[in-house]
Amino acid sequence: MDDLLRVDDRLNGDQRLIRDTVASFVSDRVLPHVADWFEQGVFPARELAPELGSLGLLGMHLEGYGCAGTDAVSYGVACRELEAGDSGLRSFVSVQGSLAMFPIWRYGSDEQKEEWLPRMAAGEAIGCFGLTEPDHGSDPAGMRTYAKRDGSDWILNGSKMWITNGSVADVAVVWAQTDEGIRGFVVPTSTPGFSAPEIHRKLSLRASVTSSLYFDDVRLPGSAVLPGVTGLKGPLSCLSEARFGILWGVVGAARACLEAAVEYARTRVQFGKPIGSFQLTQEKLAWMYVGMAQASLTAFHLGELKDAGRLEPKQVSFGKLANVRAALDIAREARSVLGGNGITLEYPVIRHMNNLESVLTYEGTQEVHLLTLGKALTGLDAFR
Structure with missing residues (x-):
């Protein structure tokens, strides 16, 4: 294309x-x-x-x-x-x-x-990131996972949910409440008391390992704590890094859906000619391209800001919000172009569409990013 x-x-x-x-x-x-x-x-x-x-x-x-x-x-x-x-x-x-x-x-x-x-x-060890909890997703400050000192050691108790790579990981970076504030811990998954059962029956991100993490009196040495940060700044800075990858990644998902729709429109014949020759189909494809190209330009602009050391979290929120929304809209429109064939795995569209429903939610929901932008515009915090 x-x-x-x-x-x-x-x-x-x-x-x-x-x-x-x-x-x-x-x-x-x-x-x-x-x-x-x-x-x-x-x-x-x-x-x-x-x-x-x-x-x-x-x-x-x-x-x-x-x-x-x-x-x-x-x-x-x-x-x-x-x-x-x-x-x-x-x-x-x-x-x-x-x-x-x-x-x-x-x-x-x-x-x-x-x-x-x-x-x-090198890919010899796999990691995961433990922040989200069953009752604390968008509000990580309320996390219940807790680590307390026991002599020179730490004792970790609690649980995390929706953890990518959890059950295949060799190490988990886990964020927990402590008497000193929120701290990060480097937790080898072989540590006694750690378990990571896989979450099944997903209809989105099926080609991905998603797990819960449980910590039952997990004893960690003092050297397990990340010494360089205390508070939410730690996990939130990691989320900004991940969101940057997302706002680029979804452009690829959108492009794959658009390419499938264009190829299908060129070859699928109805009423004696390819459906791509009909005005309504061309309108769909044109708007899909506009959305994808705008998302791509946003990604490039934010990438250049990051390389210049000028990228701010509110700008990452803009990119994650705008680009995921655009990609999901493109996937849904592509599904309509493919008609009944759009719901089969013979084509990539329904797979991308289902996946993007998860991407819309993780690393900050659409609502969280909207309110982040709202605060940036008004100076007023709607979260509290």
């Missing part, structure tokens, strides 16, 4: 190489299988992690410790191409790099960094 606005002309040589490398990986290793993974509700994390690591995609925007150290736009482009395959694939990479590796890299001790980051960058 033509890039009518030539948006990718903004990419430099290294960024183009990353785009093409990730697109080839997705085409060769993911697209032939992802419909089956989705239907079966499985994701081969252990198989794919070393391959993703060998491509330098895990923690790729971080410096040192075996990480690629790419710029923000390069990371965004990689997320876009991964999510053109499936949101579950991009979620795996986002959680590994932005939610599990980033807090260790930013707030961890030298020992924590040396122990985990090289292995995670």
